[in-house]
Amino acid sequence: MSESIDDERQRIRERKKRELRERLENGESLDAPAKAGDAPDEPIAITGQGHLDEVVEEYDVVLVDCYADWCGPCQMLEPTIEALAAETDAAVAKVDVDAHQRIAQQLGARGVPTLVLYADGQPVERMVGAQDRGTLEGLIEQHA
Known part of the structure; x- marks a missing residue:
């Protein structure tokens, strides 16, 4: 395979x-x-492993946000995630860890939020906890 x-x-x-x-x-x-193949201006809600694989393969740079609705830091990060989707060349994907536990495990999400940055189909960065916009923009630009 x-x-x-x-x-x-x-x-x-x-x-x-x-x-x-x-x-x-x-x-x-x-x-x-x-x-x-332009990255969408809004975050992509991941519906399953195949969908995540398609998104990672379709776009050069993908920021995956593993989140939970009940997570305070995730809610604080939401405006930043939406702005990154709208204002950067990266695609932004969101994985609900409660709905997609297996995907979250495979992404190494042991806490939320966990952010995984993919470049050319490969994971290149993993961060746990709320991150500031400047840090995330810098990582996206570095791998674009």
Whole structure:
């Protein structure tokens, strides 16, 4: 199964390279967002493991927020999460740890909130507890 995942990742990378090449050949600025695959302006509510896998594969940088509705720090972090989705190039995904305990375990969420940053399909940062916006923006920019 890991071969098929690796093959899929390679296919996605090749497609993105082609898209970038075409944009350069057409005189488009690479600073402007791509038309296809743009990160959504709102957090993505994860519905299952397959959905999370799709999101991580589709976008170059994904910030996954493992949260619980009853968690005070999660509620304090919510405006920051929404702003990051709207104002950065990263996709932001939300995993309700009560509804998706197995996914939360696989992400290493032993406390909430837990934030996992993915770049090119791989986890590159994991943070537990509420984080300030500047720290999260810096990590996103570093891996973009």
